[in-house]
Amino acid sequence: MSWFVPSLRACHADMCLEPRKVHEVVFFLAIYLISIGTGGHKPSLESFGADQFDDDHAEERKKKMSFFNWWNSGLCSGLLLGVTVVVYVQEHVSWGAADVIITIVMAVSLLIFIIGRPFYRYRVPKGSPLTPMLQVLVAAIAKRNLPHPSDPDQLFEYPKVVAKGRLLCHTKNLEFLDKAAILEDYETPVDQQSPWRIANVTKVEEMKLVLNVIPVWLASLPFGISVAQSTTFFIKQAATMNREIGNGFLIPPASVFGLTAVGMIISVTFYEKILVPVLRRATGNERGIQILQRIGIGMLFSIATMVFAALVEKKRLGVVEENPTKGSLSMSVFWLAPQSIISGVADGFALVGLQEYFYDQVPDSMRSLGIAFYLSVIGAANFLSSFLITVVDHVTDKSGRSWFGKDMNSSRLDKFYWLLAALVAANLFVYVVVARRYSYKNVQRSVAVADCYQGDRSRSHV
Structure with missing residues (x-):
């Protein structure tokens, strides 16, 4: 509406210098509606999907363990289309046209969900958990x-x-x-x-299960902080690099995030089709490896992500120093591919593992709330990421030069990435202690x- 309704459209310039109050109201109303909708449907829908499998049936229980893998593969497929096709429409047609596409897709998905209502399994509410x-x-x-x-x-x-x-x-x-x-x-x-x-x-x-979740939740926050960088600084890095391919076609900066989705799809498929069957035969465990072990592997990959990101950013700043006029435009955006793909692999292990953990290791009556706990890890980590940036900016500015300058070329993101790698590595030791002392839910x-x-x-x- 803010694009197609003349009275709600802020202005025709690239940047509106004097937006009216109604423009701000409409914008923030849309943002908050997205937040409310996501917070309402995402934990409920994911737990509802997993509830379609019977825990007391051996075959269905195994399929349930695969549910979160394929659920996230589907999400990443949608994300891949979102950061390529939809972003391209946003940049080359209009934001309004892209939003219309998204609205139609959401309407169709809602219609499909409603059509399937007679075939779903439903849990009977048992009061407040x-x-x-x-x-x-x-x-x-x-x-x-x-x-x-x-x-x-x-x-x-x-x-x-x-x-x-x-x-x-x-x-x-x-x-x-x-x-x-x-x-x-x-x-x-x-x-x-x-x-x-x-x-x-x-x-x-x-009651013990809920209390046991708290240390794992806290130990997952540093990983969430590293995840937050792939949707912020990675895209800002891409915007400063050479994104041209083929006959003058420019890759939108946000499309770089598609490589993370590709990495996640690859890692989840490898885990489900190759790793789990092999480990099931080797360990005799239905899951192949324990959930917390899977999350720990993802944290190791997140450390590697930050290390690669620091090295690439150091290289980019070196290119800028050699040619201040052209900057890093002579450096291909595909230098960001390793850190983006490894970030996706980390997500395939840790994020999917966290979803499965918070669904499986809470009381049966709290599974929707359990997925909400997982989402709160990501939400809280984004707030902590902003807080950490503010603190680092304040401390480094006092020492002479802030790591976060007025633009990417005057910043030292490489040092910030090294800091995050050290933070996640130190936290991994704490996480291992928590995981080794953890008692899994054991059904009688x-x-x-x-x-x-x-x-x-x-x-x-x-």
Whole structure:
């Protein structure tokens, strides 16, 4: 509307020097609507898609493990079209025409989704997932002075034949919360006792799952900061380089991000079709490798991304120094290909792994919220990236020359990339410690709690 409605169009110049208030209102309204829409549909749609597979069916469970790989391959295919075809229309036709294309695509996708409604599997809502966790915490505090049982079989759990939903096995970590499952009143039926006084083992384990997610979430933020650079500084670098191919055709700077999508598609396909089958036979693990191991591999690739980015930027600045007049226009934009493709490979391991982790390792009733946790890693990391840039700019400016000058040629992004590589590398050591101490969600396969308790069986090995 801001392009096609005359009264809403800011001006006909490339840069509008005096926009009216209505132009700002329309612009920010559109931006906030996109944010609200993304925050509403993305976590729900992704978790809803994974919910179409039955966890208790062996074949469907394996297919579910592949879901996030192919989901992200589809997203990257759309992204590839977005940063090539749509961006080309934006630059050579108009922003309005590009937005019309996107609107039509979204309308068609919504129509397809609605047509499929009769065939979907639906989970029955079971109330707020936060209330049971609060009940566990209150019950554990109320019974804090009771001795901890030496045998986990003494903790209260519903028989599997009457339980609603999947039961979880007892784990040793956060044993204080186990006291919520200690049965005090043996005469009154449990279903008549206050849920604020007694909780079953499954509810206690769900509370542990949520608390276990927090260290992983924090340890993922530095990786998210490095991911943020591919949509910001990488594109700014591309804008200063020679983007001409063929008969005078100019690659739009944003199209460089398409190489990241290509890298992700390649890595996800390789992981799904080659790596997982080989590792399944070698380790006997259904997933091939544990989820946190996959994320850790992605973090290693993100370090490599920052190293390559620093080396290429150093080379680009050297070209500018040799020829200040022409700058880096003599340097092909395809110098950015290695860092962009490796960034995609990192995303294929870490980002997809984070999606699977936050979906799988939260209580069943919180899976949409789990995907929201994953999205919050990316959102918080972007804020931290901006904060880090501000701090680095302030500190380096005081030392004589800011790493972020008035343009790319007067900046020292290579040093910033080295800083990010060091930050992610240091964080990787912390992440390994967190991952090695992590206890995975363990679904009970038998009636008695003690039957599924196997000490360190659920621990990760990174």
